[in-house]
Amino acid sequence: MKTNNNPTSGKRLAQLLALCLLATFSSCDRDGTESVEFGVNVQTPDAVYAGQPVTFEFDGNPDYIAFYSGEKNDRYANRDRTTLPEVDSLGLSYSAKMQYAENYDYLGDRILRVMISDTYDGSGEINPEEWHDLTDPDPAVNEEYLKSVILETSTTAKLPYAAVNLSQYKDKDFYLAFRYLAEPHTGIKSEGHTLPSDPKKTYSYDNRPRIDITELKLVKREPDKNLIVVEDMVREFVFTPHFVTSKVQNNFTVSNYSMMFQPQEYVVTDGKITVNESQDYDIDVWMVSQKLSPHSVEPDRGTPIKGTNARLGIYQHTYSEPGTYTATFIVTNANKWNSEQIVREVTVEVKPAQ
Template identity: 25%
Template sequence: MKNHCITGVAALLVFASCSKQLSTEPLNFNVETASATYNVGDTVTFFFSGNPDFISFYSGEEGNNYDNRERTTIDGTPRLQFTSYAQYGTQLNTLQLLVSNDFKESYDEAGINAAKWTDITSQATLSTGADNTPSGVVDLSDFLAQKKPVYIAFKYTGTSGNAQKTWTIKSLTVDLLKKDGSVLPVTDIATAAWRQVSIKNPAAVWTISATQLRIAGGNAAAEDNEDWVISKLLYLNNVLPDVAVPVKNIAQKVDSYKYVFSKSGAYKVVFLAVNATADVQQATTKEIQLTIK
C-alpha cells in the first residue's frame, strides 16, 4: 500500500533517528459505529480498537475526502462573466476581450506583442449603450483543454478625429462549474490583480478599482489610443488536495472520535492509521459507509 505522510510523523522520525534501528509493533486497527444511518445533526461516535501511533480522519465531505487527497485539478467548465457599459462616442469595435496562455508578465508593448492572444470578443455580449449589460457566460473550456493557466485582458482602441468611447467593466467573475453542479470560484474583479498598459496616448488609461475597470477615450481631438488591462495568472481548474483531520498522535491514547454531519448524503468515511519509526512505516485504512438523512 502506498505510504501517506500525515501530521506528526515528522516529529516521530526525529525522535526515532536517535536509535540506529527501531521497529514498530504490527499494526492492528479497526473502527466501528453503532449504526450505519444517522440524521443531520446527530453525533456519530467512531469506536477504535488497536494500537496505531497516528490516526487521521476523512469525513468524505468536500475538502475532507480520502479519494481526493492527491487531487490537484478538477473537471468542470470554466466560465467568465461580467457586465459592461459603453458611453459617448460613435466609434465601433473599440473593446476586445482576449486570452493568453503564454504572456510572460512583461507589462509593456514588447511583452504584449510577444504573447499569443486569442480574441474571444464574439463570445460575449457587449453594451451598446445600456449600463450593466450582461456578457452572458463566456466558456473558457478551449483554454482549459490546453492544460495551461491563462491571462484575461481587455484591449481598448480609439481613433483621433471622432469622440472616443468610454467603457466600464463591472461584476466580473471567473469560476468553474463542476460536474455535480456546484461552483468553484477562481477570481473576481477585485482579486484578479489587474495591471494596465498604455501603448498609445498615456493621457487616457484604464483605471482599476475593487468594483470596476474603466477607460475614457476622450473627445474628437484626443490622440489615437491603445490601452490594455490584464489579469494575473489564472488557474482555471486547480484545487488544493483534500486533507485529513488529525485525531491521534503517538503521545495520546484515543478510543473513539465524535463527528457531526451538517448535510444529508451518503459518505465514505476513512480513517488512516500509521505506525512509524525512522526505519519502518506501516499504514492501513478503515472505511465505513454512512447514510446521513
Template identity: 20%
Template sequence: MKKSLIILFAVVAVSCSKKMEVETPDFQVAMDPAHLVTDTFIYRLGDTTRFRFSGSIGNIAFYSGEAGKRYAGRTAGYQLGKLTLKFSTKAEFGAQTNTLQVLATNKLPGLDSASVVNASWTNISNRGALATSATVVPFGTADITDLVGNANDSLFIAFRYSGVTGSTQRTWTITDLAVNNELPEKTVSLSTIGTDVAYWTRYGNVWSPANARWTPSATDLKITGGGATAASNTSWIITKPLYVGRVPGDVSVGIKSINEPNLAGYAYLYPAPGVYKATFVAFNHTLDEQKSTVKEFVIKVIP
C-alpha cells in the same frame, strides 16, 4: 576528570542519535447499528450522524466525503475538466462601438508590453454578450477548454480597451469574473477579481487622461475613458498565469490535537442527500515519523 568527560560525551551522543519512537494509534470508531443496511449507514436529511470513539489517540482528522473533503482526493495533482469563463459588464457614456475585446492565449513569451501586444491572442468576445449601455449584462458561461493543450498548460485572459479621440470615450466596468476548472466531483477556482486583485497586470500606449487606464479593485475592473478631445488610447489588463489543470488536494477538519483530552465521539450533519465516504484519520507523530490508523464508513443520506 577526563573519564567523566568521555562518559558524558558518550551519553549525549547516544541520546542525540536515538530515534524518537511513535506508536500506531489504538483507535476504534462505531456507529449506531440501527442505521446499517448491508455495508451502508442510512440517514434521513436533517438527521445527525454520530460516531463513537474508543482508544487513546493524539490527533484526529475528519474527511466528510463531500466534494473537496474526500480522503481519496487528499493529494494535489493535475486534472483538466471543462474550463469556463464568466463575468458581467456595463458600458457608460459616449457611443463609440467595439471598444472592448476579450482575449485569451496560452502562448505569452514574456510579460513586457511588446510581448503582450504581439502575442498570439484568440478573440473570444463573441462567446458571450457584452454590454452596450449602463445596464449590467452577464457575459454568460463560456467554454474555453479548446484554448489549452492539456492539464499542464497555462492560460492568460486579457481585456483590451480602445478609445478614439473625437468623441466621448466609453467607460467600462467588469464584475463577477470567474475562471473555473469544472471537474465531475468539484469545481476548482482559477481566478476571480477579488482573489487576484493584486495580480492583474496593466499595459497601454497612452495614459491621457491619467485615469484612462484599467484599475483593479476587490469588486471590479474599471477603465474610465476621456472626453472628445482626449487622445486615442489602447489599454490592456491581463490575469496572472492560470495553471488550468492544477488541482489542490481535498481538505480535512482537525477535530482533535495531541494537547486536547480524548474525544468520546463526533457528530456531523450532512447538508444534502447523497452517498458519502466518511473517513477518520487518527495519527501520532514525532519529528522523526508518523503512524496512523484510518477508519471509513459509507453513509447514504436520503430525502
C-alpha cells in the same frame, strides 16, 4: 609539581562522564512519541440522511485529527493528485458592471473584451493578433460568443451572468485575459456643461467608464460529472495588469474574487488638480492570467478538526447527497522530534433526505 598517575582515578572519571551523558539523553527522550491509539464509528449508522448531520464517535485522544468526508473534492485517495487524467468539458462564466459612463460617448460600445490565447508566450508583450476575442458577437468569429457588459441606457449597465463553452481548449494550455479598450471621452466637464448640438443633454462624468468583474469561474468537468472550479483571481488565475496604451496606471486592481478597471486621468493647472480633458487616445489595458492547464488540479486537502488544545469525543458532518462515502481520519501524535500517524476509515451510507 606532582602528577597523579593513578589509573583508578582516571577510570572513575570516565565512568562519571558516561553516567552524566546517559542521564542527559534519557531526560529528553527524542524518540519517545506516544503510540497512536484511535477508533471511530458512526453513531446510529442505519439512520443517516442527506441534509442531516452524521455523528462520528471517537475512542482515544490523539494530538491531531484531519478529516476527509469522501465527497467529491474531499477524498483521501486524491491527497497527492495534481493532474486530471481526463477532462470531459470546460466552461467559463463571470458577472460584470459598468458605471460612470456617458451614454453619449459609450452607448453600445464593447469596452470589455474577454480574450484567450494558446500561443501567447507569457513574456508580457501583448500582440492582439495572438489572442481570440470570446466576446465578439460576429458569427464568423464565434459560433457561440461570451456576452460583454454593454451600456444601453442611462450611465450604468449590469451583466448578472454570462457563460461560454471552452471545451475546444480542454486539452490545451492557454492564457485568459480581460481587455479594457475605450475610446477617448469627449472631455466636456460635468458642471452644467451641455453639448452644443443638444443643449438639453448634460454630462455627469469626466473619465472613461469603470468596470467591475466578479463571479469569475473556470469550471472543469470530469467524466463522472465531478466539477472542479477555479475562481480565485489572485491565487489560481494570478491576473496581472499589462498597460498597452495608458498614461495612468492607477485604479486597475485585482483581488481574490473581483477585478476593477477605473481609469482616472488628471492634470495640474495653477496648482490645482483637475480632470484631464485631453484624452486623445484609445486606452488599452489588459489583465492577463498565468498559463492555465485544464488538466491541473489542487490535491484534496482534508479538514483539520483537532489540535492539542482540547479533547474531541465526537465530530459531526452533513452530507448533502445520498450515497456511499468513505470517511477517512488521519490521526497523529507528535512531539518536537518525531511523530506517529495512522489512518482510520469508516463507510457511511447516506439515505435520501426525509
